[in-house]
Ligand SMILES: O=C(O)[C@H](O)COP(=O)(O)O
C-alpha cells in the first residue's frame with residue numbers, strides 16, 4: 001500500500017478535476033486524412049484558444065514500446081496515464097524473453113513442450129498473425145515454432161486471426177503467405193506444422209470486456225471443434241472469403257482448414273495450447289473459455305483436457321491465466337492507488353468497448369478497485385454494431401452521466417474515456433469518423449459547461465492517435481490511392497502526439513500558464529495530482545504544470 005500524497009496547500013477548487021480521454025484523437029501529421037482537423041469541432045477550437053494546452057508524446061519509447069516506430073495503443077497509453085511513469089511493456093518484454101532464450105528456460109514453456117512430447121500430442125498456437133505489436137508479433141510465433149521443433153515437438157497447429165486493424169486493412173496475405181512458406185520450410189518427416197483455422201479478429205475469438213461473447217463462441221467452434229466452412233489452405237480461404245464477403249481483414253468470416261473433409265487441427269485431450277497474444281483485454285474471454293470449469297456464456301459442447309498457457313499474465317489481480325510464459329511489467333503505485341490512500345473520491349466511466357481501458361488498463365492491468373468505499377466504476381453498454389453505422393456511439397449517454405455526477409458534487413476526481421475517435425477510426429470510414437468527432441465535440445462542450453459551473457477543472461487528452469490519420473501515406477508523404485481512385489483507408493493507430501488542454505474554472509495564477517513541453521502522456525498522472533492540490537511522488541514523471 002502506498003502512502004497518502006502530501007498536500008501542497010496551493011490549489012483549491014470547489015468542483016472536481018475531470019479527466020477526459022478522447023481515445024484515438026491526435027494531431028495529424030498530414031492534412032489529407034486528418035479527420036480530426038477536418039471536423040467541425042467548435043468546442044475544442046474554442047478551448048484551444050481560451051486555455052493553456054500542449055502536445056504530448058503517445059507512441060514508441062514514450063509509452064514503453066520497443067522503438068519509436070511503434071504506434072501507441074490503449075493498453076500502454078492508459079498504463080502510462082494511470083501509473084505516472086513508463087514501464088517496459090509486453091511487446092518489449094516478450095521480445096527480450098525470446099531473444100535471450102529466457103522464455104524457454106521457464107517452467108511453463110517446459111511443461112507445455114514436455115506434455116506435447118510425452119503424449120505425442122499437438123502443440124497449438126492461437127493468436128493474431130501480424131507484426132502490429134499491439135496484441136502480438138508474428139516473429140514471436142515463428143521463434144517459438146522453431147524452438148518447439150528443436151525441442152522435439154512433432155506436431156504444431158496454428159489458429160491464426162487476421163488483423164487489418166493494427167496493420168493495413170487488406171494486408172493479411174502479406175503475413176499468411178510467407179508464414180505458410182515458413183512452415184513448409186520447417187516440415188520434414190519428423191515435424192508437421194500447419195495453419196488449422198482462422199478468421200477476422202473482429203468476428204471471432206478476440207472480443208473484449210464481455211461486449212459480444214458470440215465472437216468467442218465462434219472462435220471456439222472454429223479453433224477447438226473444427227466446425228465451420230472448410231478450405232484446403234488459409235490462402236484459399238482468405239481469397240475466397242474476401243471475394244464473397246467484400247470484408248476487410250478484421251471482419252473476414254471464420255474458416256477451418258481440412259484435408260479429405262476432416263479438419264487438420266482440432267484441439268483434443270492431451271494437447272498443449274499457447275495463446276500467443278501478449279495483450280490482455282482481448283485475451284481474457286477465450287482464456288476463460290479454456291480454463292473455466294463451468295462456463296455460462298456459451299455451450300462449449302466439448303472442453304478438451306489440455307495444458308493451456310497465455311503469452312503473459314493478462315490480469316494481475318485475478319491471476320489469469322493460471323499459466324503464462326512471460327511475466328508482465330510490474331506496474332505499481334498507480335494514480336488510483338495513491339488517490340485512495342489520500343482519501344480522494346473517484347468516479348470512472350466509459351462504454352463497454354473502453355470500460356476496461358479506464359479501469360483495468362488505467363490501474364496497471366488490474367480489474368479490481370483499490371478501495372470500493374472511495375471508487376465507483378460505471379459501464380454504459382455499447383451497441384453491438386459496426387461502429388461506422390453508429391459513429392456517435394454512447395458519447396451522449398456518457399456525458400449525461402458525467403454531468404449528473406458533476407452536479408451532484410460527490411466526487412473529487414472523475415475520469416472518462418470517449419471511444420469515438422478510436423473505434424470509428426478503426427473502421428477506416430472517413431465520413432463516419434468526422435461524424436464521430438463532431439458528436440464527441442458536442443458532448444465535450446456539455447461536460448465543459450457543467451465543470452465550469454461546478455467550479456472544477458477539466459483536463460482533455462488522449463491515449464494515442466487514430467482519427468487524425470485516416471489515409472495510408474507513402475514514404476514521401478503522398479496519399480496512396482486504390483485502383484478506383486479513392487484514398488486507401490488507414491485503420492490502425494497513428495504515431496502522432498496528442499493534446500492536453502487544461503480548462504480551469506478558477507485559475508488564480510497558482511501555476512505557470514505556459515505548460516511544459518516535450519513530455520509524454522505519463523505526465524498526466526502527476527498533473528491530475530497537482531490539480532487536486534497534491535505533490536506528485538518523486539518516482540512519477542513530471543507534471544505538465546509548474547506550480548508556483
Ligand atoms: O484491440 C484493438 O481494437 C486494437 O488492436 C487497438 O486498439 P486500442 O489499443 O485503442 O484498444
Ligand SMILES: [Mn+2]
Pocket residue numbers: 023024073074075077422463464
Ligand atoms: Mn486507445
Ligand SMILES: [Mn+2]
Pocket residue numbers: 024074422423426466493
Ligand atoms: Mn484502437
